[in-house]
Amino acid sequence: MDEVDQREQHHAVKHGYKDGRHRAHRVRPSSTPRCPEHPARSASPGLVMVTAAGYKARMRYRQAFIPTLKEVPKDATSPSHVLLLRAGYVRMVGAGIYEMLPLGHRVLTKIANIVRREMNAAGAQELLLPALLPAEYFRETGRWDSFGDALVRLKDRRGNDYHLGPTHEEIITDLVRREVKSYRQLPLNLYQVQMKFRDEARPRGGLLRCREFMMKDAYSFDVSMEAAEKSYATMRDAYHAIFTNLGLHYRVVRADSGAMGGSTSAEFQVLTQTGEDAIVACSSCEYAANAEVAQARPAAGAAATAVTAADVPALVKVRTPKVKSIDEVVAFFEANVPETPGLTPASCIKSLVYVATNVTTGASETVLVVVRGDHEVNEVGLCRHLGADEVRMASEDEVKQHMGAAPGFIGPVGYTGRLVVDADAAAVVSAVGGANENPFHYANIVHGRDYHGEVGNLRLVRNGDLCVVCGAALETYKGIEGGHVFILGTHYSDKMGATFLDEGGVQRSIVMGCYGIGVSRLMATAVEQHHDDAGIRWPMAIAPFQVIVTMLGDAEDTTAAATQIYDGLRAAGVDVLLDDRDERPGVKFKDAELLGIPLRVTVGARALAEGNVEFKERSGGDALALPVADAVTKITERVVALGGELTR
RNA sequence: CGGGGCGUAGCGCAGUUUGGUAGCGCGCACGGUUCGGGACCGUGAGGCCGGAGGUUCGAAUCCUCUCGCCCCGACCA
Structure with a gap:
C-alpha cells in the first residue's frame, strides 16, 4: 500500500467514518493535504471529492477486475464480440444476455452520459419507466398480439399477464394522457436510459443483437404535425451531435417507411464491416439510404x-x-x-x-x-x-x-x-x-x-452508381443501426385517447415522435469500427480510461515517478489506470493495447535515466519522450485535444 | 422456425470411428531463475466428459430423449 492510501485510511479509521454515516457532512480538514503536487487544489476542500470512507484509492490494475483472455472464446465471431470478451469488458450468460464488467460498464456509462448531455441540451427530460409492464397497455394498442414472439411475456403469482418492455410508447402515452390536458403543457420530450427486452428470434454478433440491451428512448409530444416536425428536427440535430461526439463514423439513412410514407423517419447507421444492413452513401454529399430504397441517377x-x-x-x-x-x-x-x-x-x-x-x-x-x-x-x-x-x-x-x-x-x-x-x-x-x-x-x-x-426507378443501386442528388459516385457499406428517429403521428395517441384542448377549446390528439439509441449496441459498433490486430482502439470520448500509466519494474524512482504522474493526471480530471502489476513489460503492453486505452505513458528505468517517460498513442505513431515534469500537462492537453472530458 | 456445426478443467482443444484408470497447451497456486513486447525450470490444485434414461461386467465413447451455444437463412431493428 502506498503512502497516500495509507494515510487516507488511517485518517478515516481514526475519525470513525468507516460506516459512511456522515457522508453528507464529511469534509477533509485542511491540515491534511490531499495532493502534495497540487497544494492549491488541496487547500480548497470544495474541489476535492471526499468519500464516505474518507479516502480515495488509486485505480490500480493490480486490484482491478479486468479478466483478459489470451485465447479467443469459441462462440465469438465478430471483432467486437471477440475483443470485448478478451479484454474483459463483458461476459456472456446466455444467448444475447451479457454481464457488463467494470470496464464495459464504464464505457456504457460514458456513452449514456454523452447521450444524456445532448438530450438535455435539446430540452428533453430524463425519467425512468418500469421495465416490468402489465399487459393492459399493449392490449390497448393491439401490440400484445401483434408484437408476437419477440415480446417477453410472464405471469405474476395471480396469473395476470405481464411483459418486459421492448419499447415504451404505450406506457409513456398512458403517463402523458393522464397528466397532460392542455396545449399549454406541450411540447414535451421525455426520455429514459434503460434495459429493453426482446426475445429475438436469433441473437447474434455478441452485443450487436441482444435479448436484453440498453437503450435510450425518447418520446416527443406536440400539438400539431408542424410542431412535431420541429421536435423531430431538434432530435435529428441532437443525434448528429451525439454520434459525432461519440467518435463514430456514421451516416443518416432514410429508412423504408413503407406504406406510411413521408420523410419523417431516419436511421443513424454506424458504418462497419460486419453490419446487418446494406446501405448506400454518396462519396461527396450527404445522400445516404438503405440499399432497399436507395436511388441512383439514370445512366448518362x-x-x-x-x-x-x-x-x-x-x-x-x-x-x-x-x-x-x-x-x-x-x-x-x-x-x-x-x-x-x-x-x-x-x-x-x-x-x-x-x-x-x-x-x-x-x-x-x-x-x-x-x-x-x-x-x-x-x-x-x-x-x-x-x-x-x-x-x-x-x-x-x-x-x-x-x-x-x-x-x-x-x-x-x-x-x-x-x-x-x-x-x-x-x-x-x-x-x-x-x-x-x-x-x-x-x-x-x-x-x-x-x-x-x-x-x-426500379433497380437496386450498385457501388459506383451516380448519386441522385449530386452525381458523384455512390458507395455501398455495411451498417449497424445505432439510432432511429421518427414521427409517430397520432397512431398511439388516437388509440389510447391521449388528447389535449387547444387554444380554441377543441380536443385534439397529441402528435408524437419517438427517438431511440442503442446504447449497448453502440459500445459494440464502436469496437467494430475502431480496432486492429492488437485489440480495441477506443475513441477518447468513450474509452473506459483515457490514459494508462504503465510502470515497468518496482524501483523506487520508477514507482515515485509513475505515482506522481498518476496523481497529477487524476488531479487534472483525467481518467487514469495505473498498471502496477508485477508482470513483464510485454504482458503490460499487450494488455494495454488489448484494452484499447487511447494514451499510454510508460514509466521505466530506461527513459527515467534521462528524466523522461514514454508517451504513446494507441491509434498509432511513435513513442515520444516527455520530461517527467511536463508529462501531466502534455498528456492532459492531448486528452482534451482528442475529445476527452476532464471530470472533477 | 428451416439448414449446418458444437457441448470434455477458467480459456482453447485431443480422446468418441474400434467401450476398459480422462489427457495436452494456456491460465491459476507454490519455489527458484528471469525482467522493455504475452519468459524459463520444477512442484501442484482443478473435470458428475451439458442433462436424463437405456444397452453393457464396464460408457466421454453405443442407443433414445432432452437442454444449451455458434453460424447461414427466415424474422426483427
Missing part, C-alpha cells in the same frame, strides 16, 4: 450517344435455343449474330414477372418488370411504385401462363398487361431482349417505339 450514356432511336433498324427476331440468362444471351449473340457487335449485359433488357398484392384489399396483380441486363430489381422500390404491400417473383408456371413463353424468353414487346420499366432499361437505345416466344430473342428493341411502359 444514353443521351450522350450519337445513336438515336431513329437510327435503330427495325426489330430482328433471332432464334436462340436454350439461351436464357443474360450471360448466355451475350455469349450467343457474340458468336452467332454479327449485326450486334460488342453486345454487353448493359445493352440487354431483362424481363421479370412479379405478383403484387395489397394486403388490406386482398387484391393481387401480375406485372411485367423490365430492368437493364446488368441490373437487379429493387423489390421494395417496386412495391412503392405499384402501391403494393408485397411483391414476389412469379413461379415458372405462372410466367408461362401469363406470358405464353418460358422465363428466359419473355419480353415487353407485344405485351399488353401492366408493364413497368426501370429508367435505365428505358434508356437503352437498342436493346436485346426476350421475344415472348420460345425460343426467340429480339434485337434492336427501342423503348417508346417497340414497347411502352411506366418508367420509374
Whole structure:
C-alpha cells in the first residue's frame, strides 16, 4: 500500500467514518493535504471529492477486475464480440444476455452520459419507466398480439399477464394522457436510459443483437404535425451531435417507411464491416439510404450517344435455343449474330414477372418488370411504385401462363398487361431482349417505339452508381443501426385517447415522435469500427480510461515517478489506470493495447535515466519522450485535444 | 422456425470411428531463475466428459430423449 492510501485510511479509521454515516457532512480538514503536487487544489476542500470512507484509492490494475483472455472464446465471431470478451469488458450468460464488467460498464456509462448531455441540451427530460409492464397497455394498442414472439411475456403469482418492455410508447402515452390536458403543457420530450427486452428470434454478433440491451428512448409530444416536425428536427440535430461526439463514423439513412410514407423517419447507421444492413452513401454529399430504397441517377450514356432511336433498324427476331440468362444471351449473340457487335449485359433488357398484392384489399396483380441486363430489381422500390404491400417473383408456371413463353424468353414487346420499366432499361437505345416466344430473342428493341411502359426507378443501386442528388459516385457499406428517429403521428395517441384542448377549446390528439439509441449496441459498433490486430482502439470520448500509466519494474524512482504522474493526471480530471502489476513489460503492453486505452505513458528505468517517460498513442505513431515534469500537462492537453472530458 | 456445426478443467482443444484408470497447451497456486513486447525450470490444485434414461461386467465413447451455444437463412431493428 502506498503512502497516500495509507494515510487516507488511517485518517478515516481514526475519525470513525468507516460506516459512511456522515457522508453528507464529511469534509477533509485542511491540515491534511490531499495532493502534495497540487497544494492549491488541496487547500480548497470544495474541489476535492471526499468519500464516505474518507479516502480515495488509486485505480490500480493490480486490484482491478479486468479478466483478459489470451485465447479467443469459441462462440465469438465478430471483432467486437471477440475483443470485448478478451479484454474483459463483458461476459456472456446466455444467448444475447451479457454481464457488463467494470470496464464495459464504464464505457456504457460514458456513452449514456454523452447521450444524456445532448438530450438535455435539446430540452428533453430524463425519467425512468418500469421495465416490468402489465399487459393492459399493449392490449390497448393491439401490440400484445401483434408484437408476437419477440415480446417477453410472464405471469405474476395471480396469473395476470405481464411483459418486459421492448419499447415504451404505450406506457409513456398512458403517463402523458393522464397528466397532460392542455396545449399549454406541450411540447414535451421525455426520455429514459434503460434495459429493453426482446426475445429475438436469433441473437447474434455478441452485443450487436441482444435479448436484453440498453437503450435510450425518447418520446416527443406536440400539438400539431408542424410542431412535431420541429421536435423531430431538434432530435435529428441532437443525434448528429451525439454520434459525432461519440467518435463514430456514421451516416443518416432514410429508412423504408413503407406504406406510411413521408420523410419523417431516419436511421443513424454506424458504418462497419460486419453490419446487418446494406446501405448506400454518396462519396461527396450527404445522400445516404438503405440499399432497399436507395436511388441512383439514370445512366448518362444514353443521351450522350450519337445513336438515336431513329437510327435503330427495325426489330430482328433471332432464334436462340436454350439461351436464357443474360450471360448466355451475350455469349450467343457474340458468336452467332454479327449485326450486334460488342453486345454487353448493359445493352440487354431483362424481363421479370412479379405478383403484387395489397394486403388490406386482398387484391393481387401480375406485372411485367423490365430492368437493364446488368441490373437487379429493387423489390421494395417496386412495391412503392405499384402501391403494393408485397411483391414476389412469379413461379415458372405462372410466367408461362401469363406470358405464353418460358422465363428466359419473355419480353415487353407485344405485351399488353401492366408493364413497368426501370429508367435505365428505358434508356437503352437498342436493346436485346426476350421475344415472348420460345425460343426467340429480339434485337434492336427501342423503348417508346417497340414497347411502352411506366418508367420509374426500379433497380437496386450498385457501388459506383451516380448519386441522385449530386452525381458523384455512390458507395455501398455495411451498417449497424445505432439510432432511429421518427414521427409517430397520432397512431398511439388516437388509440389510447391521449388528447389535449387547444387554444380554441377543441380536443385534439397529441402528435408524437419517438427517438431511440442503442446504447449497448453502440459500445459494440464502436469496437467494430475502431480496432486492429492488437485489440480495441477506443475513441477518447468513450474509452473506459483515457490514459494508462504503465510502470515497468518496482524501483523506487520508477514507482515515485509513475505515482506522481498518476496523481497529477487524476488531479487534472483525467481518467487514469495505473498498471502496477508485477508482470513483464510485454504482458503490460499487450494488455494495454488489448484494452484499447487511447494514451499510454510508460514509466521505466530506461527513459527515467534521462528524466523522461514514454508517451504513446494507441491509434498509432511513435513513442515520444516527455520530461517527467511536463508529462501531466502534455498528456492532459492531448486528452482534451482528442475529445476527452476532464471530470472533477 | 428451416439448414449446418458444437457441448470434455477458467480459456482453447485431443480422446468418441474400434467401450476398459480422462489427457495436452494456456491460465491459476507454490519455489527458484528471469525482467522493455504475452519468459524459463520444477512442484501442484482443478473435470458428475451439458442433462436424463437405456444397452453393457464396464460408457466421454453405443442407443433414445432432452437442454444449451455458434453460424447461414427466415424474422426483427
